[in-house]
Amino acid sequence: MSNCVLKLEHLHKSFGGVEAVKDFSCTVDEGQIVAIIGPNGAGKTTIFNLISKIYQPDRGTLALGGVDITRKSQIETARMGVSRTFQNTRLFAGLNVLDNVKVALDFDGKYSLLEAMFLLPRRWKREKETTRRAMECLELLNLAQYAQTRPSNLPYGIQRRVEIARALVSNPKVLMLDEPAAGLNPEEVFQLVDFIREIHGKYPQLAILVIEHRMDLVMNLSDYIYVQDFGETIARGLPADIQNDPLVLKAYLGEEE
Amino acid sequence: MSNYQLSLIMLACISVITVCGVFSMTSLAGMFSLGQAAYMSISAYLTFCLAKYLALPIWLTSVIGIFASGFVALIISLPTLKLRRDYFALLSVAFGQMVSSIVILLGDYTNASIGFSKIPKVEGLVYIILGITVLIVFMVRNLKYSRFGRMCIALKTDEIAARSFGIDVYRLKVKIYVIASMIAAVGGICYGLRNRVISPDAFDWSLSAEMQILLFFGGTNSLTGSVISAAGLKVLPEFLKGVKLFGFDLQSFRTVIYCLLIIVVINFRTKGIMGESELNFAALKRIAKRRSSACSKGGKKK
Numbered sequence A: 001m002s003n004c005v006l007k008l009e010h011l012h013k014s015f016g017g018v019e020a021v022k023d024f025s026c027t028v029d030e031g032q033i034v035a036i037i038g039p040n041g042a043g044k045t046t047i048f049n050l051i052s053k054i055y056q057p058d059r060g061t062l063a064l065g066g067v068d069i070t071r072k073s074q075i076e077t078a079r080m081g082v083s084r085t086f087q088n089t090r091l092f093a094g095l096n097v098l099d100n101v102k103v104a105l106d107f108d109g110k111y112s113l114l115e116a117m118f119l120l121p122r123r124w125k126r127e128k129e130t131t132r133r134a135m136e137c138l139e140l141l142n143l144a145q146y147a148q149t150r151p152s153n154l155p156y157g158i159q160r161r162v163e164i165a166r167a168l169v170s171n172p173k174v175l176m177l178d179e180p181a182a183g184l185n186p187e188e189v190f191q192l193v194d195f196i197r198e199i200h201g202k203y204p205q206l207a208i209l210v211i212e213h214r215m216d217l218v219m220n221l222s223d224y225i226y227v228q229d230f231g232e233t234i235a236r237g238l239p240a241d242i243q244n245d246p247l248v249l250k251a252y253l254g255e256e257e
Numbered sequence B: 001m002s003n004y005q006l007s008l009i010m011l012a013c014i015s016v017i018t019v020c021g022v023f024s025m026t027s028l029a030g031m032f033s034l035g036q037a038a039y040m041s042i043s044a045y046l047t048f049c050l051a052k053y054l055a056l057p058i059w060l061t062s063v064i065g066i067f068a069s070g071f072v073a074l075i076i077s078l079p080t081l082k083l084r085r086d087y088f089a090l091l092s093v094a095f096g097q098m099v100s101s102i103v104i105l106l107g108d109y110t111n112a113s114i115g116f117s118k119i120p121k122v123e124g125l126v127y128i129i130l131g132i133t134v135l136i137v138f139m140v141r142n143l144k145y146s147r148f149g150r151m152c153i154a155l156k157t158d159e160i161a162a163r164s165f166g167i168d169v170y171r172l173k174v175k176i177y178v179i180a181s182m183i184a185a186v187g188g189i190c191y192g193l194r195n196r197v198i199s200p201d202a203f204d205w206s207l208s209a210e211m212q213i214l215l216f217f218g219g220t221n222s223l224t225g226s227v228i229s230a231a232g233l234k235v236l237p238e239f240l241k242g243v244k245l246f247g248f249d250l251q252s253f254r255t256v257i258y259c260l261l262i263i264v265v266i267n268f269r270t271k272g273i274m275g276e277s278e279l280n281f282a283a284l285k286r287i288a289k290r291r292s293s294a295c296s297k298g299g300k301k302k
């Protein structure tokens, strides 16, 4: 029925002796929220880094909307519609919130260096268009009031949301959120879950991949869950099945207690 | 105005032009180079040698000089900008020394270390240089407030994050480096026209270092700060001429004063005098408002 947006097959990545990802396969459909969970060092972030091409896989293939992107660079992959946030927020400290969001549109700004330096008409037109799109995105995510603020002056919870806005503004096909709840207080975590649901509602085509450390959070958010441990997928399935999987409980919950 | 004053104005302008070039490279894109004076050298020698030996008009050879510098910058940056930032800075020193040696090797044409002085006199030079300075400041300001400026600031903070938003870090750096070098080239020609003599020593690494110092002094990310410090610090030593303090002639202590000032600023304001803030009408209004509200408060207390 639904279209497969992202298809990963038999991905492998090792760092020296550490096999961070072993034989990882997964598919994400349009409008689906897929979660990757697992304890520390399970290789979750490495999977994101492989998808966004910060690392090239040792083996395996990746396809985006049916196009093979295994050998594409980080820049090409980003331009094709793979967007992400980082485990430790990586907003650009030298830019205010609005500019942080605008910069995600700037690679495709459609005016030249000369037009920029001489303030030619096309520069004004395109710049206005970029500002409009960025403001629209900020308004959609209720962040408009922070537009002129530097990220470092905002609470952590808001910074995380700005990072999501920056990832969303270019209308990506895939949005990857790396532990969006890390470092938030319980109140903020609650708001974040609502926030992700809202995004899901407003961008019905968007495929969302979430890494999460805590199981409770993803259980009622995601459509499908992959459980990683030491680089391997130890379980996959619907939230209800995962919750009762003895392997998961042993590997995962055992570690927490 | 006396010739001396005009000459000071030109000195300040040339300093502003060269620091603007370094601003776009270092403050925007985070590339630290100690070889920018080499581009001044390349364009100045090309411009004035071509004008003399081929008897071409100076405006034409200037254009050739500027574009030739841009081309050299492109050739130099393609391999070196792939390297880590610290290696890039080291290589820039080597590049600067290389250009100086080439100038000396071509002594038959350039008159080597004695200096090349066959530079035509240009009427109304001060207006031309003032005009060029205004234009360059305007262009660099626009660069900062454009998509290129934003992408530069992004890649300066975090290259991996910048790439994950589709920003072609390498290409953008090359572009900015070429622009910065062409701005330096303009500064070099102006320098030649003002001084009427150019020598390899005039464009050695210490001049490149001076540009960086002026930039950091004014504010690492503030264009207005850099412009003010470029002009101010450059002409400051001239005002110390003949001034005596405790029987010492301050002029002869100018290097000491210079360095003390810089040490004080770097220690107490690590981001330079203006840091990241720009001086513009909005900022002036804000300051004025604060002043007046403070005054009215003070008045009420009384």
Ligand SMILES: Nc1ncnc2c1ncn2[C@@H]1O[C@H](COP(=O)(O)OP(=O)(O)OP(=O)(O)O)[C@@H](O)[C@H]1O
Binding pocket: A015, A018, A019, A020, A038, A039, A040, A041, A042, A043, A044, A045, A046, A047, A087, A213
């Ligand atoms: N660039 C790298 N170089 C060497 N080893 C790495 C690198 N990146 C990750 N690793 C190793 O790969 C393994 C998986 O790391 P990864 O960051 O993917 O885990 P994670 O599941 O995201 O953990 P966490 O919950 O702590 O974020 C770890 O053992 C880590 O040390």
Ligand SMILES: [Mg+2]
Binding pocket: A044, A045, A046, A087
């Ligand atoms: Mg991680």
